Structure formats: structure tokens, C-alpha cells
Amino acid sequence: MFSPGSGRVRSAVNKVRICLVTPTPARSRKGNRVTATRWGRMLRDLGHRVAIEEAYSGARCDLLVALHARRSARSIRDFRERHPECPLIVVLTGTDLYRDIRTSAAAQHSLEVADRLVVLHPLGTAALPRRLRKKARVVVQSAVKTRARVERSRRTFDVCVIGHLRPVKDPFRTAMASRQLPLDSRIRVLHLGAALSRSMERRARAECRTSPRYNWYGDRPAWRARYVLARSRVLVLSSIMEGAANVLSEALAAGVPVLASSIAGTVGILGRDYPGYFAVRDTRRLLQLLRRVEIDRKFHERLRQRCRALAPLVQPHHELRSWADIVEEFADWKSQHVCVH
Secondary structure, eight states: OOOOOOOOTTSGGGOOEEEEEOSSOTTOOSHHHHHHHHHHHHHHHTTOEEEEESSOOOOOOSEEEEEOTTTTHHHHHHHHHHOTTSOEEEEOOHHIIIIIHHHOHHHHHHHHHOSEEEESSTTGGGGSOGGGGGGEEEOOOOOOOOOSOOOOOSSSEEEEEESOBOGGGOTTHHHHHHTTSOTTOOEEEEEEOOBSSHHHHHHHHHHHHHOTTEEEOOOOOHHHHHHHHHTSSEEEEOOSSOSOOHHHHHHHHHTOOEEEEOOHHHHHHHOTTOTTEEOTTOHHHHHHHHHHHHHOHHHHHHHHHHHHHHGGGGOHHHHHHHHHHHHHTTHHHHHHOOOOO
8 A cells, every 4th residue: 555645736747647437338427427527527637647447447557546436346456456556546426325335345345445535525424434534535526507598487487306217316206296286386397317227217207197297308418407407496306315416516506496305415515404405205395395495485595595605615626626635645656656567
């Protein structure tokens, strides 16, 4: 294992060859790939050479950054066995923090052999074994506000749900709540995200047929999702577990109020006293919040102001600085070693 030092990231001698592993295909719109692509761009902006792979291939590099302790476990193990002297960073997702590191031996091994553990919100460190917390660094995901001019519908009160349809996202909670809204409600649910199983697709189509308020649009490019978000009155984030959702950062950047399940990955960003929480799977409470945010202008404005106040947290230069600081920890080490021959 290395002993990290200090050094300036932009110094020519300290430019680093980084292999960034994410267990998702290159053209995927899943969160891990979106995050990896953004980080690759940022690390290149810092002057480093970055290769993004689905699995570690043995390519020449000075540093491995692996997203997902369990799903990238084989890459992590292979890299550490081949190059025990090289620095290794493991980025922990929501399923890592709140499930896999408790039950998966492979994920637990990833924690042990990593030199740094990256979590995506300030409360993430608390989910780690106490003896490993000194390895942890926080990188809050950033987002850029859309530049497109948007006009919100006056006829409907649009509520968006953005995220792929999979159980951990509890994707139909908003649809379930919207069924119980009174007839005079103007709420319309706009759901963007790919169905990751046939059963999810069947249910989404059934919801569209039976609920006049619910609209599922399937997978859409990132620019389209940002546009729909920007013109919505509120975002609902109903996840059961989350490392920190990309779409939450997008909402803060856009100044769109959020109603969210009270899980650590969201509370870590919005704060414990944020007034727009509902308990996981609590349809009744979500229904109450939806109705209140529609008819109570002061409440809607209160949520909007809280989210606007958090917008600086997700500005790209903060995420860039976080990665610069992490890589800088390895700078002196890099100048003294040759990692991969």
C-alpha cells in the first residue's frame, strides 16, 4: 500500500494515468455511467489521462477508480493482486452503503483493499465500519442548470419522476399516490426512465391506461430529462436506498422543489430539517405532500427557497475541487513509483 503525500495536481510531473471502472456499458444512461463520464471529463480537465472501462483490463495506469464495491469487485481484486503498490479508490453507491457491504463478502473485500472510499453525501461515512471511516472522502455530484427557456404549464400542475424503473427506486409510488387525488386536482405525473424489466414495463403501461394523471415516457436523453425537470413544479424522489441521486443535483441546480423519501442519501444533501420528506413507501404521506404543494403556495415557495439555497452545493467547480484534492493526496507517491509496467 502507498503512503500518500501532498503535491499540486496540475504539476506536469504529477499528471496521473487513471483507469475509471464502471460496470455499465458506454452508451448507457444509467446513473453510474453518467457519473463516470462526468468524472472522466473533470479529471481530464485537471490534466490527467483517463480511460473509462466496464472492467479493469490490465491497461497501464497509475490509479484505479472503481464505481461500486460489489459489482466492480472483480476489477478491484484483479488490480490489487497485480499491483499491490498502486493507489485504489472505490466509489460507494447506495446499494453498496445500505445493503452490500453488510451482506457481500466481495463488497467487504473491496472496502478493505481500497486506499480511499468515496461517498456521495456527507452522511455516507456513517454507514461504513468505524475503523474504515478515515479512508472516506465526500464528493457531492454536480449539475448544470439548463439554458433552454422553459415555460410551465398553467393548465396542469406538473410533477416529474425521473429515474429508471427498478425496485430500489420504488418507481410507482407517485403514480399510486396520484390515484387518490381529488377530482379538482390539476396534478399531472410525468415519468421519464427506462423499464429495466418486462414486469416494470407492463406495470408502467398499465398505470398509463388506468390512471389519467400518470404519463410514462420511457427512456429519454439527458437534455430532454433536464428540460422536463425544469418545467415541472416539483420533483418526487421516492427511492428506497440511494447513494445520492444525480437527479437530485439536477433539481437543485434548476431550482425545482423536491418531495423525497427520508433516506440517508437524500437527507445528506437536503438536510435533516427539510420539510418535504415522506417515509419510504408511505403513499398516504406522499399524497398529502402532493396536495399541499399544489394548493399551498407558501409551502411550495418554502420548498423552492430551500432548494435554491442548496444550489451552490452542486456547482461543478465544487465537485472538480473535491476530485483535485483526492488525486492530490497521491501526487508525491506518483513521482516516486512506477505502478504498471
